[in-house]
Amino acid sequence: MNELIGNDIEKAAELLVAGQLVAIPTETVYGLAAHALNEEAVANIFKAKNRPPTNPLIIHLANKEQISDYVTTIPGNAHKLIERFCPGPLTVVLPAKDIVPSIVTADRATVAIRIPAHPVAHRLLTLSGIPLAAPSANPSSYISPTKAEHVLHTLGNKVSYILDGGECAAGIESTIIGFEDDIPVIYRQGIITADDIKAVTGVVRVYSGTATLAPGMSAAHYSPKTPLLLTDNIETQLQQYKAKSVGIITYDNYVADIATDRQILLCTDTDLGSAARNLYAAMHTMDNSGYDIIIAKKFPDAGIGRALNDRLQRAAAK
Ligand code: TXA
Ligand code: MG
Numbered sequence: 001m002n003e004l005i006g007n008d009i010e011k012a013a014e015l016l017v018a019g020q021l022v023a024i025p026t027e028t029v030y031g032l033a034a035h036a037l038n039e040e041a042v043a044n045i046f047k048a049k050n051r052p053p054t055n056p057l058i059i060h061l062a063n064k065e066q067i068s069d070y071v072t073t074i075p076g077n078a079h080k081l082i083e084r085f086c087p088g089p090l091t092v093v094l095p096a097k098d099i100v101p102s103i104v105t106a107d108r109a110t111v112a113i114r115i116p117a118h119p120v121a122h123r124l125l126t127l128s129g130i131p132l133a134a135p136s137a138n139p140s141s142y143i144s145p146t147k148a149e150h151v152l153h154t155l156g157n158k159v160s161y162i163l164d165g166g167e168c169a170a171g172i173e174s175t176i177i178g179f180e181d182d183i184p185v186i187y188r189q190g191i192i193t194a195d196d197i198k199a200v201t202g203v204v205r206v207y208s209g210t211a212t213l214a215p216g217m218s219a220a221h222y223s224p225k226t227p228l229l230l231t232d233n234i235e236t237q238l239q240q241y242k243a244k245s246v247g248i249i250t251y252d253n254y255v256a257d258i259a260t261d262r263q264i265l266l267c268t269d270t271d272l273g274s275a276a277r278n279l280y281a282a283m284h285t286m287d288n289s290g291y292d293i294i295i296a297k298k299f300p301d302a303g304i305g306r307a308l309n310d311r312l313q314r315a316a317a318k
Contacts, residue, residue: 025165031134187214
């Protein structure tokens with residue numbers, strides 16, 4: 001048994017209070033957590049991930065009542081979305097109070113806040129009594145972790161402890177929402193879709209600009225070391241890569257004429273929630289299988305399919 005991984009929530013809480021880095025489970029992906037108000041501890045997150053200091057962090061809180069400790073105002077629509085989706089896979093970007101260290105916000109006037117729904121994360125936040133700054137627990141720009149072992153393999157030598165909470169139920173990162181004159185603007189798509197937001201607020205925009213408002217959304221991200229190709233038509237692409245060793249990530253049905261042990265089927269139907277849950281684990285497995293190239297099938301461009309295509313497009317970008 002590896003002592004670095006375990007399910008001792010009290011140990012994790014003590015380490016975090018003492019300023020150490022601990023990988024923690026959430027319902028989206030594992031986070032690399034530190035005491036959000038301890039600047040030295042937060043600086044170690046950036047070092048461990050090799051993350052650019054210009055990319056701000058999300059603060060995780062135990063419950064929504066604590067949000068007003070860290071933000072100056074909560075616009076009406078933000079309030080409605082928090083009531084509907086928190087705790088859960090939603091991150092809200094709001095004007096920051098001075099108590100939030102500038103290393104967390106990367107010197108921005110806003111701070112990103114999330115209340116995770118994972119019971120272990122909730123217990124840890126309650127027990128430690130501190131806010132936790134936590135990006136996804138992967139080296140910067142690599143695939144996010146959805147199992148404790150993913151963290152062990154990529155950041156195992158950088159953390160004091162990996163709190164194991166099992167496989168992440170949602171599997172892709174939270175939906176991030178900012179507000180412009182109270183209009184919700186989606187900076188990062190997720191399991192909570194634009195339609196879900198619109199159903200609550202009556203209005204929503206999807207941010208399509210460059211990095212200014214959503215600094216972490218660079219074109220190349222979530223990338224395996226193995227080249228990844230995203231396509232509507234795997235069969236045609238396979239003709240082109242005949243001479244290569246190819247791994248396939250698909251959904252719905254296996255690709256004909258290719259051994260199934262070279263393929264990962266993300267879901268056996270079109271339940272894209274299961275596809276989201278399995279996507280990163282599939283990418284980790286494929287990346288460790290020694291293929292020349294990974295070919296992935298594009299999802300229908302609607303609902304959760306949009307969030308999945310977003311991740312795959314960034315994984316495919318150079
Ligand atoms: O599901 C999640 O959100 C996971 C779990 C661990 O909570 N966390 C996560 O963190 O994905 P990270 O750091 O990998 O992605 C957070 C994103 C980055 O793209 C960052 O630029 C953006 O949130 N962000 C953070 N603060 C922001 C702010 N004040 N304004 C705009 N974007 C912000
Ligand atoms: Mg990340």
